[in-house]
Amino acid sequence: MTALKTSAGVLDIVRALAAGEALPQDLIAASHARAVALEGELRAFAHLPAEAPAVTSGAGPLTGVAVGVKDLIATADMPTTYGSAIYVDHQPAEDAYVVGRLKDLGATILGKTITTEFAWREPGPTRNPWNLGHTPGGSSSGSAASVASGSVQVALGTQTLGSVLRPAAYCGVVGLKPSHGTIALKGVHDLSQSLDHLGLFTRSVDDVAFVLSLLAGGPGAARRTIFPFGVAGVAPFPAPRIAWLRPAGAPALEDSQVALMEMAAARFAGSGANVQAVTLPEEFAELPAISATVCGAEGAANFGDLVARFPDKTSARLQALVERGAAIAATDYLAARAAQLALRAEFTRVLAGFDVLLTAPATGEAPEGLGETGDPGLCVPWTTIGVPAIALPAGTGPRGLPLGIQLVAPFGEDVKLLRVAKWCEGALAYPPRIAPGA
């Protein structure tokens, strides 16, 4: 019996266990050992137990799978700080829905991964595993870094602006944000309820689809989607019709990201897709302002008391969010909410005749330094209208850091998005790779 490669993903583990080629506890021990070995420099974890956790269920669909859980998400057996100095000793009484579900499925929570403060902008210490001088992105910083460096096969993240797809792109992994309301947020700290999404990091489309199929739903989930993705992997959606959106205006793409998008579009067209350049109706330009209004008001409502009570334990960035949000009129907030839902519906009409939209998930390579987590602007429109979006790794930039693409589908078209993503993954022929980590 030999150990699996570090690059082995969820379905690799499922198959190896089924074939008797590995033992769950050995797999978890290997994941844990790698996480521990990398942690000194990578700083992906807010909490990483000193010993490998024991595998308690030998028969679940995710047995042997190591999962990193963003430290915005409650765990009953590990601290949960929300990335905040206020909660440095916090230990919730109950697991979040999604954590309990993972445990029920046999998965092992390897540790809690670093989040920015309350998933807002104040960075944690995590470094990009491809270049330790660069940010991994945020707010799901540790989740992206731990999947990219091979310590875990899956990590949970959340996205309110661009906190799953942007770090996924920066770290060269798959990042998925399903339609708003697909996975129950019970036990996940609110940032902005009308924008918050649970999302997933893996290293392949098959893995992310499999895990989403197992996690979707739960108490309070607004949607009840049946995801038909099992251990056989995702059936590619053949010859998809792809609407290619070159972002206009800020934030501008780096040359290498522009070139990557051209390469991807050409590759898809060459593989049989119908790729057409599109522009969006003018009103979509309002989405950043809509996002700012909704997130500002809801953020101020969520954090106003904390900021007032703990001026020394909240960041200037969080205080600025509260200050800005407190000045928003309820009528402006309600108008933004109405526009948000109207544009969600309008996006379905805009994409009529196409299966997905292709665009950039980030402006380019992860920025240098750890003081900022990069610009979420290329994810914000899709998060705001709550539509499913996925980032796929597709190349590298001039500094050797990963570059990705983003695929977006109309609200509720998560299954099709994943099937198209599987096809695109094949056309890109850019297999999963593990970051050196240190």
Add this chain to the structure above:
Amino acid sequence: MTALKTSAGVLDIVRALAAGEALPQDLIAASHARAVALEGELRAFAHLPAEAPAVTSGAGPLTGVAVGVKDLIATADMPTTYGSAIYVDHQPAEDAYVVGRLKDLGATILGKTITTEFAWREPGPTRNPWNLGHTPGGSSSGSAASVASGSVQVALGTQTLGSVLRPAAYCGVVGLKPSHGTIALKGVHDLSQSLDHLGLFTRSVDDVAFVLSLLAGGPGAARRTIFPFGVAGVAPFPAPRIAWLRPAGAPALEDSQVALMEMAAARFAGSGANVQAVTLPEEFAELPAISATVCGAEGAANFGDLVARFPDKTSARLQALVERGAAIAATDYLAARAAQLALRAEFTRVLAGFDVLLTAPATGEAPEGLGETGDPGLCVPWTTIGVPAIALPAGTGPRGLPLGIQLVAPFGEDVKLLRVAKWCEGALAYPPRIAPGA
């Protein structure tokens, strides 16, 4: 074949048709004739066709039943003014969900009933059929008056503060507001989405339960309750445990209303109910303020543009709502929304050990004059937390006008509420009666 009595209700009609004792068109013609005869003085209708509508479906569960539709609700074949001078010539292209559903069920829409302006406070011309010098209450003024005077067997209303149960009490009919989100609001003009409920007026619990069973659900309805009430009527919930709430503070009850509540409580206890006086936790005293914040903000968002565009065609009362609402901060609005849902859950805990809460639906008899529609304050708490509530007629006051009781159940306990209401109706032994009308 003889005509049914004017007091015949929905189930009476169903049974008479099944027994071959009446013809649907005759029933509709009789309802129409009565409405026309009363209309000159009663002014219940915003639109009442000169000729009796033809019965088009002979086989529906509501065939032969005449329905009044509050003029806040869209009808594709009748004008829909929303009680507003702006919409005096408005004709929607589509029926509201609930109107289309009524037609599919065989019901005949007899006419559009008077609403206050956009279901806010500016009264229409409708008079109380028990005493034409008094208000019927509002905002569902014409719906309550038309059921009370026997022109229709059912009327649709809406309740955002106290617009179904209060006019039901003032007019001596049954008024039901199911849990928030039970009947789809598609095609009903918004006043305050987080507070707006579709509700029903009939003259008996059996009738209102039967009709609710047929109308519940629809596009966008937040709830999917199965109501088991058919033509056999409602099975009484025996010996209910009743929490009796004597309202403290404003608005104060009239002596006759106090006496009526004492009478009802004694009657219920004497019939085998376990009646216990209760008080509510302090935080329930915040509900009027929560209602004012939510309704103000959402009302301002809904009517701000209209008020600005049509200063001469909107009332000072509507303008004041917009002005007040525009000054509400988004954070205060969001805090009120959160409190609204927290108190909904808290109410379930408060009522543990009881089946329903008993309280007054109004301060007493309908006030004199048509310039105001009375104080909704005794309904506001239950509307705000979105719980099901029903008003039952139970007596009269010193001026001969009706008095009622209100029963309230925890969120989602609509079926139990109706079963308890049926038991209470029996214990009160106060059968339906038709107002003289003129």
